[in-house]
Amino acid sequence: MKSAPLILISPSTQRRGAEFFDYSLNLSDAYPRAIAAAGAIPWVMSCTLSPEGIAEAVRRCHGVMLTGGDDVQPRLYTPRLSPRLKKTVSPADPARDLSELILIQEVFRQRKPLLAICRGHQILNVALGGTLVVDIPKQRPEAFNHKRMDRKDKIVHDVELERDSLLAHIFGRPVLGVNSTHHQAVARVARPFRVTAASADGIIEALELCRADRSLLPYLLSVQFHPERLINGYPEFLELFRSFSEACASQSKRSV
Numbered sequence: 001m002k003s004a005p006l007i008l009i010s011p012s013t014q015r016r017g018a019e020f021f022d023y024s025l026n027l028s029d030a031y032p033r034a035i036a037a038a039g040a041i042p043w044v045m046s047c048t049l050s051p052e053g054i055a056e057a058v059r060r061c062h063g064v065m066l067t068g069g070d071d072v073q074p075r076l077y078t079p080r081l082s083p084r085l086k087k088t089v090s091p092a093d094p095a096r097d098l099s100e101l102i103l104i105q106e107v108f109r110q111r112k113p114l115l116a117i118c119r120g121h122q123i124l125n126v127a128l129g130g131t132l133v134v135d136i137p138k139q140r141p142e143a144f145n146h147k148r149m150d151r152k153d154k155i156v157h158d159v160e161l162e163r164d165s166l167l168a169h170i171f172g173r174p175v176l177g178v179n180s181t182h183h184q185a186v187a188r189v190a191r192p193f194r195v196t197a198a199s200a201d202g203i204i205e206a207l208e209l210c211r212a213d214r215s216l217l218p219y220l221l222s223v224q225f226h227p228e229r230l231i232n233g234y235p236e237f238l239e240l241f242r243s244f245s246e247a248c249a250s251q252s253k254r255s256v
Contacts, residue, residue, distance in 0.1 A: 004039055025044065038242045045057055045099075047099045058103065066116040066121075067117055071119070088183065104128075125190050130186060133187045148181060152229055157200075160197065171236065180224075194207065219244065221243070221244065
């Protein structure tokens, strides 16, 4: 019987959980369900593991998925923020930011497949030296509304895919309709990455490794949209998770 790969998932957090009103994990079940539907085993990570614990978790898994959530601390990518922009930033969780920065470092050190979604897409770019658009409406007023919270699981705009990209290979077409529930975005792209999808207003919707840096990881796909929310209404998005799961399965075979 074929062994299913184990995929480590970074969770979101909340300051007061439902059980003891203490610091708790908070993650939409859509993420682990998507991983399970793609033939892998989801493993949700604690946000308070030590660096050694994170390194060991990455060693034991066959791939890592970074998920969505609140904004990344601006101080991680910009030296100062105007009061006008500061008002737009949601309360940050420094513990989660630190945990995910260490997690990303370990993913690259141990060379494990990586899938990053929404906030995960943003903190991945920050972790490697990139920056973010703090608030799209204020900094890119020409852009259309990317925060369609009323249509979280619906297609709201198209993105154009680079023809030689992993996304184009997965979906088999140069244009992809996606959902959109964010007010921040990737600004300056970190060195190892290239833009492989963008919306018509110029907002970056996907990153992959540059051709010269593909050897850094066996698989990397980073997207601004939420494919896990689209699977029920648009089953083709499961192919994205299958692609990731297959890369993790290949990693599993090598570690046997």
